[in-house]
Amino acid sequence: MQTGLEDQLGLYQKRIPVFTRSVKGKFRRFKTSVLVLAYAIYFLLPWLPWSRLDAPAQAVLFDLPGRRFLIFGLTVYPQNVVWLALLLFIAAILLFFITGLVGRAFCGYFCFQTLWTDFFIWIEHKIQGERPARVRLYRQPWDREKVLKVGGTHAAWILASFWTGLTFVAYFTYAPQLVADFFTGQAAAAAYITTSILTVSTYAAAGLMREQICTYVCPYGRFQSVMYEAETLAVHYDARRGEGAHGRASARAGQRTLAERHEKGLGDCVDCGLCVQVCPAGIDIRDGLQYKCISCGLCIDACNTIMDSFNFPRGLIRYDSEKNLAAPVPAAPRVEWKRLKTIGYGVALILMSAYLVYSIGTRGSYDRSVNQIRQPLYVVLSNGDIRNRYQIRITNKAGQDQTYVISASGIPAGALDLGNFREITVKPGHSGVVQASVRLSPELAEHTHRFELFITPKGNPGEARSETVRFDSPKGTHE
Ligand code: SF4
Ligand code: SF4
Numbered sequence: 001m002q003t004g005l006e007d008q009l010g011l012y013q014k015r016i017p018v019f020t021r022s023v024k025g026k027f028r029r030f031k032t033s034v035l036v037l038a039y040a041i042y043f044l045l046p047w048l049p050w051s052r053l054d055a056p057a058q059a060v061l062f063d064l065p066g067r068r069f070l071i072f073g074l075t076v077y078p079q080n081v082v083w084l085a086l087l088l089f090i091a092a093i094l095l096f097f098i099t100g101l102v103g104r105a106f107c108g109y110f111c112f113q114t115l116w117t118d119f120f121i122w123i124e125h126k127i128q129g130e131r132p133a134r135v136r137l138y139r140q141p142w143d144r145e146k147v148l149k150v151g152g153t154h155a156a157w158i159l160a161s162f163w164t165g166l167t168f169v170a171y172f173t174y175a176p177q178l179v180a181d182f183f184t185g186q187a188a189a190a191a192y193i194t195t196s197i198l199t200v201s202t203y204a205a206a207g208l209m210r211e212q213i214c215t216y217v218c219p220y221g222r223f224q225s226v227m228y229e230a231e232t233l234a235v236h237y238d239a240r241r242g243e244g245a246h247g248r249a250s251a252r253a254g255q256r257t258l259a260e261r262h263e264k265g266l267g268d269c270v271d272c273g274l275c276v277q278v279c280p281a282g283i284d285i286r287d288g289l290q291y292k293c294i295s296c297g298l299c300i301d302a303c304n305t306i307m308d309s310f311n312f313p314r315g316l317i318r319y320d321s322e323k324n325l326a327a328p329v330p331a332a333p334r335v336e337w338k339r340l341k342t343i344g345y346g347v348a349l350i351l352m353s354a355y356l357v358y359s360i361g362t363r364g365s366y367d368r369s370v371n372q373i374r375q376p377l378y379v380v381l382s383n384g385d386i387r388n389r390y391q392i393r394i395t396n397k398a399g400q401d402q403t404y405v406i407s408a409s410g411i412p413a414g415a416l417d418l419g420n421f422r423e424i425t426v427k428p429g430h431s432g433v434v435q436a437s438v439r440l441s442p443e444l445a446e447h448t449h450r451f452e453l454f455i456t457p458k459g460n461p462g463e464a465r466s467e468t469v470r471f472d473s474p475k476g477t478h479e
Contacts, residue, residue, distance in 0.1 A: 015212060017138060018282035020121055021131040021274070025301025034109050035118055043163070046170035053400055054428060056174035064172060068429045074360065077397055077429050079367055086356045090349065095220075097345035099227040101335055102319065103234035107221065108296035113213050116164070116206035117280065120157055127153045131277060157207040158199065165198030211281045215292055225291065230323040231336040235295050237286045237317050238325065242269035248286075251310060258312055268316050272306050275299035275317055285317055365398040366426075368455050370467045377472045386445040386473040392434040394455060396426035403458040406434060410451030411471075415439055423458065438471060445473035 050059035050072060061070040069076040076083060098105055107114060128134045128149050137146055169191045170178050181187040182195075205213050214221050228234070242248055244267030251270040255261050261268065269286065276284045278298045283290050285299050303317040320333040337343070373389040381387055396402045403425045408416040417437045426432040440448055448471045456464035 015209075016282065018211060018280065019131045019134045019138070019277075020280050020298075021277040021302075022125060023274075023278045023298055023301045023305065025298075025304060027297030027301050031109055031118065031296065031298075035115050038110070038115055039119070043167050046167060046175040055399075056177070058174055060171060061174070062172045066429055075397065075399055075428070077395070079395055079397065080363075083356060083359065086352055086359070090352050090356065093345055093349050093352065096227055097342065097349055099224055100229065100232060100339070100342050100345060101337060102295070103228065103232055104221075104224055104293070104295040107214065107224075107294040111294075113205060113218070114280075114294060114296070116202060117210050119160065120206045120210075121280070123156045123160065124153050127156065154207070158203055161199045161202035161207070162195065164202045165195040168198055169194050211292065211294075214281065214294055221291060221294075229339065229341070231321045231339060233319045233321055233333060233335060234289055235285060235293060235297060235300060235317065236289060236320045236322075236325055237269075237275075238315070238320070238330075239286070239288075240325075241267060242286065242316050243267040256310070268307075268312055270306060270310065274302040274306055278302045289322075363397070364465075365396070365460070365463060366402065366404070366455075366457065367395040367397060368465060368467065369393045370453055370469055372470055372472075378474070380474065381439070384442050385439050386442060387437055387439045388471050389435065389437045390453075390469060392436055392453070392455070393431055394424065394426055394434075395431040396428050398457075399428055401425055401427055404432075405454075405456045405458055406436070407454045407456070408438070408451055409454065409466075411438060411440065411448060412444070416453075440471065440473070442473070445471065446475045448473075 045060050046058065048059035049057045050070075051057055052070065055061060055063060055066065055070055058070070059072055063070055067078055095106055124134065128137055137149060140146055166179070166182065173188075173191070178187060178191060182191060209217075244261070245265035247267060248269035248271045249255060249261075249266045250272075255264060255266055258268065275286070276299075278301070279285070280296060280298065281292045281294055283292050285293065297319070300317050300319070304314045306312075307314050307316055318333060320330070321336065324330045324333060337346070369392075371391045371393075373391060377388070379387045379389075392406060394404050403423050405423045406416075406418055406421070415438050417439065418434060419436075421434045424432045424434055436453075438451070450468055450470055452466045453469050454464055454466050
């Protein structure tokens with residue numbers, strides 16, 4: 001049910017097209033650098049060769065049929081799910097940490113939606129021209145020029161979206177083979193379906209919806225405000241300086257210099273509107289901090305350009321904190337990290353990252369488990385001997401077949417019966433199970449409560465591991 005203002009506005013406002021003007025400055029340069037780096041990694045990584053014995057020579061390959069992720073020299077199996085959990089935890093804490101310090105910096109510089117939208121705007125700019133030309137084109141009737149330019153823009157977007165989708169699929173199969181198969185109609189149906197879905201969603205998100213994804217779809221944009229504190233840096237318009245006593249005003253004759261403006265009680269904002277024209281979210285930062293702002297800093301670059309042209313000090317729009325802006329004389333903005341919450345996030349980040357690195361660095365080439373079969377716990381044989389049974393499971397996490405030798409100590413030679421499996425060969429990423437039994441005389445069983453089972457990878461005795469195992473008998477049951 002809608003009430004009040006929602007009745008008047010509706011929950012979803014009709015999109016007003018945003019025609020961003022290009023801008024130069026340090027935040028624009030930083031955004032471009034991040035974009036180039038991210039694209040280089042995303043689009044080139046599947047083509048990076050990496051020599052392997054048992055898999056295609058691809059540096060990063062998510063080998064679903066083999067149930068493993070191959071990442072350079074690291075092989076990740078489903079058994080390593082704890083690494084994924086740690087990675088997700090680290091990513092979440094990192095997001096909270098950065099948001100607490102510098103607001104939505106992730107949104108403005110690193111988010112996929114921002115990166116792809118930025119690239120699509122660049123395409124639009126190259127084909128249709130700078131902002132005034134694009135506005136003119138938008139308003140003019142459909143003629144040959146408009147059909148060619150708008151059609152060309154959408155065609156280029158669809159091409160970029162298609163290559164984005166195909167690249168994603170290339171992470172799951174050998175990239176050169178995928179491309180050859182894809183265009184000859186021989187690729188798997190899943191490859192065509194996934195590429196199609198990603199082509200459509202990328203085109204819609206980065207070409208058609210753009211800032212609406214951040215406003216209506218992304219949950220982070222809505223809950224990020226709870227992570228803000230008074231000390232958090234965000235993009236702010238210094239209203240006290242910009243508005244002065246009598247508001248902003250254009251820089252016409254008689255109010256061009258700071259001295260003239262201050263004498264008339266005018267603020268430093270010359271109301272040029274450039275900060276609004278460059279904003280990819282289509283907002284006016286002078287209206288105050290808004291949930292639609294993605295903290296991209298482009299309005300800072302725009303305003304600094306204007307300030308330079310009038311010889312006014314820079315920083316009318318800047319990264320600053322509410323606390324500093326409210327001070328009688330604001331100090332130079334700085335990252336305030338000495339806060340309980342930030343320090344807590346930082347410590348959690350360091351600990352989790354260290355544990356992940358340690359866990360990966362000390363990973364073994366196999367996992368093993370030995371379970372005693374408890375029903376029945378023991379069997380008394382016809383000659384009085386006592387028998388216990390065990391299930392030994394070995395998971396090979398190495399990159400090639402591996403043979404394991406199983407032995408025991410603490411019981412007489414010959415007491416361990418492995419059937420036909422003195423040793424077992426396991427394929428990479430697979431598990432092998434051995435049913436073992438131990439048979440002891442009644443006298444020995446009475447005094448044997450535990451013994452050691454050894455698992456030794458053949459040719460790699462340094463990785464031999466032992467498991468202490470219980471032995472139960474009528475006189476020695478240990479629940
Ligand atoms: S208001 Fe400024 S920082 Fe916020 S989205 Fe617009 S240009 Fe980027
Ligand atoms: S760019 Fe700066 S001077 Fe121009 S309107 Fe925006 S805040 Fe005012």
